[in-house]
Each structure stands twice: as C-alpha cells, then as structure tokens.
Amino acid sequence: MSVLRQKIMDAAAVRRALTRIGHEILERNGGAKDLVIIGIKSRGAPLADRIAAVIEDIEKVKLPVGYLDITFYRDDFQTAFDQPVVQRTEILFDIAGKTVILVDDVLYTGRTIRSALDALIDLGRPHAIQLAVLVDRGHRELPIRADFVGKNVPTAPTEQVDVRLREIDNADSVIIERGKPRKKRKTPKDNAYIDLDL
Amino acid sequence: MPKSTPIAKAEKKSAGSRRRKKRQAARLSSRHLLGLENMPAADIELIIRTAVSFKDVLDRPIKKVPPLRGMTVVNLFYEPSTRTRISFELAEKRLSADVVSFTTSTSSVQKGETLRDTINNIEAMKTDVVVIRHRYPGAAHYLTRCCNSIVINAGDGAHEHPTQGLLDIFTLWEIFGSLEGKTVVIVGDIAHSRVARSNIFGLVTLGAKVRVCGPPTLIPVGIEDLGVEVYYNLDNAIKGVDAINVLRIQRERQSGAVLPSLREYTKLFGLNRSRLAAAGPDVVVMHPGPINRGVEMTPEVADGPQSVILSQVTNGLAVRMAVLYLLCGGETTVAER
Numbered sequence: 001m002s003v004l005r006q007k008i009m010d011a012a013a014v015r016r017a018l019t020r021i022g023h024e025i026l027e028r029n030g031g032a033k034d035l036v037i038i039g040i041k042s043r044g045a046p047l048a049d050r051i052a053a054v055i056e057d058i059e060k061v062k063l064p065v066g067y068l069d070i071t072f073y074r075d076d077f078q079t080a081f082d083q084p085v086v087q088r089t090e091i092l093f094d095i096a097g098k099t100v101i102l103v104d105d106v107l108y109t110g111r112t113i114r115s116a117l118d119a120l121i122d123l124g125r126p127h128a129i130q131l132a133v134l135v136d137r138g139h140r141e142l143p144i145r146a147d148f149v150g151k152n153v154p155t156a157p158t159e160q161v162d163v164r165l166r167e168i169d170n171a172d173s174v175i176i177e178r179g180k181p182r183k184k185r186k187t188p189k190d191n192a193y194i195d196l197d198l
Numbered sequence: 199m200p201k202s203t204p205i206a207k208a209e210k211k212s213a214g215s216r217r218r219k220k221r222q223a224a225r226l227s228s229r230h231l232l233g234l235e236n237m238p239a240a241d242i243e244l245i246i247r248t249a250v251s252f253k254d255v256l257d258r259p260i261k262k263v264p265p266l267r268g269m270t271v272v273n274l275f276y277e278p279s280t281r282t283r284i285s286f287e288l289a290e291k292r293l294s295a296d297v298v299s300f301t302t303s304t305s306s307v308q309k310g311e312t313l314r315d316t317i318n319n320i321e322a323m324k325t326d327v328v329v330i331r332h333r334y335p336g337a338a339h340y341l342t343r344c345c346n347s348i349v350i351n352a353g354d355g356a357h358e359h360p361t362q363g364l365l366d367i368f369t370l371w372e373i374f375g376s377l378e379g380k381t382v383v384i385v386g387d388i389a390h391s392r393v394a395r396s397n398i399f400g401l402v403t404l405g406a407k408v409r410v411c412g413p414p415t416l417i418p419v420g421i422e423d424l425g426v427e428v429y430y431n432l433d434n435a436i437k438g439v440d441a442i443n444v445l446r447i448q449r450e451r452q453s454g455a456v457l458p459s460l461r462e463y464t465k466l467f468g469l470n471r472s473r474l475a476a477a478g479p480d481v482v483v484m485h486p487g488p489i490n491r492g493v494e495m496t497p498e499v500a501d502g503p504q505s506v507i508l509s510q511v512t513n514g515l516a517v518r519m520a521v522l523y524l525l526c527g528g529e530t531t532v533a534e535r
Contacts (some may be wrong), residue, residue, distance in 0.1 A: 069251065072263035077527050085244075086251045086523075122260045 017150030022054030066091030110144035233358035363396025386445030411435035
C-alpha cells in the first residue's frame with residue numbers, strides 16, 4: 001500500500017497557534033495567577049515549555065512547568081501489545097488549589113487525557129484542570145473536550161497524525177499519513193532465559 | 199484541507215530514526231522471572247529504568263498506581279521471610295493488584311499436599327501471578343511447567359534470588375550510573391547463597407568485575423567459570439573495589455562443619471571499621487539482610503555512612519513493582535491464559 005503524507009502545519013503555523021493559545025489561557029483565567037502548566041510526555045512536554053514562554057513574554061511572570069508520564073494510568077495496559085517505555089513524572093511543585101493547564105500534542109480518543117486526569121488527581125486536588133492541545137483530530141471515545149485548540153483537523157481513523165517538534169525531532173511540523181502498513185508483532189518466549197532439557 | 203507540501207529528505211530521515219527510538223522494546227524477553235542467568239543486559243536495563251519511575255511513586259502522598267487492577271497475585275512462601283514477602287506484598291498492593299499470601303506453617307502443606315496440587319488448586323481460583331519462595335532449587339522453574347500463571351522466583355534454595363540481584367544492581371546503578379568496569383566483591387557464604395549467584399550473573403552481564411571472598415569451604419569449586427575472581431583473604435579482596443556486598447552466614451543451609459567457629463569467621467571475614475577504612479572512604483557497603491550483627495559485619499559499619507543497606511530495601515520495593523509491571527502488561531498474559 002502506498003503511503004500518502006501531507007503537511008498540515010509548518011513551524012510558523014505551530015508558533016502562531018501556541019501564541020494564540022497563550023493569549024486565550026490568560027484571557028480565560030483573567031491573568032496568570034495560580035496557573036501551572038503540565039505537559040504530557042513525550043510531545044506535550046516541549047509544548048508546555050513553549051506555552052509558558054509565551055505567557056512569560058506577555059505577562060512577565062514565570063509559571064511553574066511540570067511533565068507528566070501517564071504510562072501507569074493507561075487503560076490498555078493489559079491488552080496493548082507494545083508497552084510504552086515508562087518515563088518519569090517531573091512535577092516539583094504542589095498542584096493543590098492551582099489551575100492546571102494540561103498540554104498534549106494530539107487529542108484523539110480522549111483516553112490519554114482520561115489517564116492524565118487520574119494521574120494528576122493522585123498528585124493533589126487542583127482547583128481546575130484545563131486542556132490545551134496543538135491538534136484536535138476528532139474521534140473521541142470518551143466525553144472529553146479541549147479548552148484551547150491549536151488546529152482542528154478532520155481525519156479518518158485510518159490516518160495517523162504525526163506531530164514533530166524541534167526539541168525532539170529537530171523540526172516543527174504536523175503531518176497526516178495515510179495507508180501506513182501495520183507493524184508486525186513479536187511474542188515473548190515462554191521462558192527465554194533457561195533452556196533446560198528435562 | 200490545506201495544500202499538500204513535499205517533505206524534505208532530511209526530515210524524513212530524522213522521522214525514521216525517531217520511530218525506531220519510539221519502538222524500543224518495552225517488554226521483557228521472558229514471560230517469567232526465574233533468574234538472572236542468561237537474562238540479556240537490555241532486560242536488566244529496562245527493569246532499572248522502570249524502577250526509577252516507581253521509586254518516584256513511593257515518595258508521593260498517594261503511593262498507589264492502577265496498572266494491575268483486577269489481577270490476582272499469590273505469594274507462595276515455603277520458607278520464612280520478612281523483607282522479601284512484605285516487599286512483594288507492598289509492591290503488588292501499590293500496583294492495585296489483589297494479593298493472597300500463603301505461608302506453609304498454616305496451610306495444607308502440613309497435611310502433605312504437593313507443590314503441584316497446591317498451585318493447581320490455587321490457580322483454579324483464577325489467579326494470574328505466582329510469587330514463589332522455596333527451599334528446593336528449580337521450584338519456580340517447575341511451576342512454569344505445571345501452571346499457566348506468570349511465575350516470579352522469590353528465592354529457590356541455593357539457586358537464584360533474581361529480585362535481590364536486581365535491587366542490588368539498581369542500588370549500585372543509582373550510585374555509579376553505569377556498572378561497566380566497576381568492581382564488586384561479594385563476601386561470605388558463596389556456596390549456599392542464591393543472592394551471590396543472582397548478583398554474579400547480573401553484574402557480569404552488565405560488564406562489572408566481580409570478586410568473591412570467603413573461607414575455602416564456602417566457595418564452590420569451579421566458581422571461576424562464572425567469570426569471577428576468587429579471594430580467600432578479605433583484606434586483599436576489598437582492595438581497590440567500588441562496592442562490598444556482605445552476605446549473611448546461612449546456618450540453616452549449611453550441613454556439617456564448614457566453619458570452625460563463628461568467632462573465627464568474624465576474625466577472618468567480618469567487615470569492621472578498620473578494614474573498611476583501609477578499603478577507602480568511597481566504597482559502598484551492602485547487605486541483603488537479615489544482618490547477623492557482629493558476625494559478618496560490625497554494627498558501626500552496618501549503620502555507618504558508607505552503608506546503603508536501607509536504601510537497598512527501598513529499592514527492592516521499586517524493583518519488584520517494575521518486575522511485576524513489566525511481566526503483567528501486554529496481551530500475551532490474556533491470550534495465553
């Protein structure tokens with residue numbers, strides 16, 4: 001099957017979207033008081049840094065930024081074939097009573113955000129949680145919506161939205177791919193370490 | 199829809215390398231944890247990396263995460279244990295599993311039930327994971343052949359104690375970063391020690407240099423074949439090492455006269471302040487517990503600044519959470535049941 005790739009956002013579009021999100025966050029919350037920004041790893045983390053930088057530019061206040069790893073809270077842990085590599089949650093401040101701006105790259109089924117909400121609430125009781133995403137591609141499976149959206153992109157479930165950020169991928173862009181072949185699966189051996197002839 | 203834009207070759211290339219990185223194996227190559235013998239370095243590193251995240255969870259106000267929700271873990275302890283059993287139980291509970299613990303003194307084992315019958319009966323109650331400690335080497339391996347559960351070896355006779363080996367490695371890894379080229383000496387009863395064997399297998403796999411030291415009666419013949427250096431003099435053995443792992447003298451496993459007396463053992467192989475001072479101020483002192491204070495180690499060494507014995511215990515919890523987490527995830531656990 002041929003693979004079709006289409007670029008829907010370039011570096012300038014990503015920058016403009018994040019700047020607008022920064023303004024919208026301040027407008028919605030009447031300033032930067034009691035705001036904290038938490039990015040979902042991997043690609044929500046640099047986006048959280050950039051939104052914090054935008055807000056610092058506008059309001060001249062440095063907001064606390066944290067990074068959340070949701071692996072332990074996924075609902076597909078016992079069914080997904082490939083387990084994601086566990087990363088560290090780095091939130092070095094108390095979120096109790098704060099308004100948390102949760103940041104991720106793509107909003108799709110909503111399951112990542114559900115996991116992130118559980119993970120956040122285990123860390124404390126925030127006053128409110130608001131969601132900012134760079135791309136909303138639709139196809140929600142849970143009653144979740146974003147408060148701040150960089151770009152709404154209508155997609156088919158067979159397509160893949162690939163967000164690239166310079167901090168991780170050396171370039172800023174959002175690309176849609178179609179017709180991607182499914183990866184092959186490898187099962188672990190029943191017992192790979194000991195080979196006894198009994 | 200926006201216009202289609204051609205993508206530069208360089209960008210394509212970087213995306214490819216990223217995708218490879220993303221697909222990095224996040225699962226162990228075995229379905230059970232029976233020992234560190236033949237465990238690939240990649241698996242040990244994956245467990246260590248995962249344990250780092252679980253250690254963070256232990257410092258939170260809510261020390262519980264949900265991945266093992268709905269799974270049932272059975273702890274089968276055919277030998278007495280406090281540290282390992284509590285550590286496994288806490289690890290299971292902090293991953294939200296349902297836990298059943300079983301000790302032989304209060305069970306039908308007293309009425310003569312075999313291991314195979316015990317496990318088949320327990321498994322008929324729909325359990326998912328079995329953690330077993332047994333006095334016979336190979337007991338955990340035997341279980342993998344007579345039941346469908348995931349089996350974790352919590353010590354089988356004098357064979358292996360893989361989670362202890364992993365937590366010792368994790369503790370050293372936290373201090374030194376990499377174990378490549380580091381020298382670790384294991385002191386004491388090497389012949390009867392499953393901790394020593396698991397440590398040797400894991401450390402050698404990760405490229406550390408391993409020495410063993412003890413009286414000749416407690417050093418098995420041919421241990422050099424595992425890639426270790428043998429010392430019979432403690433002062434020589436601890437010269438130039440990065441860490442000293444002191445083992446307990448296991449009198450319950452020794453048959454016959456392997457030691458003239460404990461006093462002589464302490465004199466020749468006990469770690470005390472002056473010996474440790476001669477080894478150097480940066481040498482790390484470890485002990486798998488329980489300590490015979492004043493036999494293999496003096497209290498001032500056990501409680502001294504170079505001792506990491508209590509952080510070994512904390513790390514044990516994180517490592518056991520990581521092992522349970524990595525073995526229980528993924529669809530094979532559902533499909534093969």
